[in-house]
Amino acid sequence: MTGILSSSFFWLYAFGALALVAIGAFAMLVAMNLVRLLIAIEMLIKGVTLFLALAGLASGNRGLAQSAIVTLIVIEVVLMIVANGLVLGLFRQRGTISTQLLNEVKE
Amino acid sequence: MGSANTRPAYRDAHGKIDMDTLLVLALLLASVWTVSTARLLRSVIGLGLTSAVLAAALFRLEAPLAGVFELSVCAALVSVIFVMTVAVTQRLTKDDLSARQRQMLKRSWPIPLLVAVVAVVIFRHRTPANPFFATGISTDVRSMLWNERQLDLVGEMLVLLAGAFATVMLFKEAKK
Numbered sequence: 001m002t003g004i005l006s007s008s009f010f011w012l013y014a015f016g017a018l019a020l021v022a023i024g025a026f027a028m029l030v031a032m033n034l035v036r037l038l039i040a041i042e043m044l045i046k047g048v049t050l051f052l053a054l055a056g057l058a059s060g061n062r063g064l065a066q067s068a069i070v071t072l073i074v075i076e077v078v079l080m081i082v083a084n085g086l087v088l089g090l091f092r093q094r095g096t097i098s099t100q101l102l103n104e105v106k107e
Numbered sequence: 108m109g110s111a112n113t114r115p116a117y118r119d120a121h122g123k124i125d126m127d128t129l130l131v132l133a134l135l136l137a138s139v140w141t142v143s144t145a146r147l148l149r150s151v152i153g154l155g156l157t158s159a160v161l162a163a164a165l166f167r168l169e170a171p172l173a174g175v176f177e178l179s180v181c182a183a184l185v186s187v188i189f190v191m192t193v194a195v196t197q198r199l200t201k202d203d204l205s206a207r208q209r210q211m212l213k214r215s216w217p218i219p220l221l222v223a224v225v226a227v228v229i230f231r232h233r234t235p236a237n238p239f240f241a242t243g244i245s246t247d248v249r250s251m252l253w254n255e256r257q258l259d260l261v262g263e264m265l266v267l268l269a270g271a272f273a274t275v276m277l278f279k280e281a282k283k
Contacts (some may be wrong), residue, residue: 013164015112039189053170065170066251078270
């Protein structure tokens with residue numbers, strides 16, 4: 001494990017994963033559109049996926065990392081299907097997909 | 108995969124830019140383009156592109172099964188779902204639609220040419236040592252999923268059922 005932790009290969013991908021999480025978090029904060037918000041969440045999940053693969057490689061437990069990634073992908077897909085369905089439902093009711101709309105949903 | 112200390116970290120043994128550096132750069136460029144582009148459809152295409160590059164990165168990180176899942180499910184299925192949502196929520200008149208189609212046809216003529224060039228390059232560089240096709244996959248993940256992580260599978264099934272149930276409920280509401 002110490003071998004891979006000292007290689008530039010590991011830190012290169014760790015930087016990539018961290019950047020993906022940062023880009024996703026930033027996009028979530030500035031999103032004014034529900035579809036963009038979901039895309040930002042996808043970016044965040046992709047960063048986490050990369051982190052999981054990297055952790056599996058570093059610890060030598062690739063089977064566990066891959067099974068965790070497969071589970072994550074299944075949950076991600078179901079989340080996206082349901083969230084897109086909700087966006088469509090909101091669009092049919094209100095005629096817009098702006099995030100400002102979320103303030104009015106509870107009323 | 109790692110680089111020696113005598114050369115820059117982003118160069119391989121032959122002095123060329125490292126494949127991993129290229130992959131991470133492509134991943135970052137695709138993700139930045141995805142979140143910064145003005146049009147929603149381009150953003151969705153960028154998301155698919157990011158997934159495809161991430162799948163390649165997963166192959167490099169010795170997680171081929173995860174790479175296949177990422178490519179087939181995230182790059183394909185999730186992109187299709189987003190394209191459908193964007194198509195429904197972006198109202199276009201018939202004239203707008205036909206004008207956009209004409210514009211797209213004019214712009215997309217280099218695509219078949221590009222595909223042909225890439226295919227020729229790939230097949231010219233194919234060697235017995237690097238056949239581009241996987242020759243086998245470790246049973247490690249399968250045994251991990253089926254023998255040691257059964258609870259994950261139960262959870263996945265529950266999540267899938269919940270998703271199907273939620274989708275049915277949403278369409279029921281839409282019909283009403």
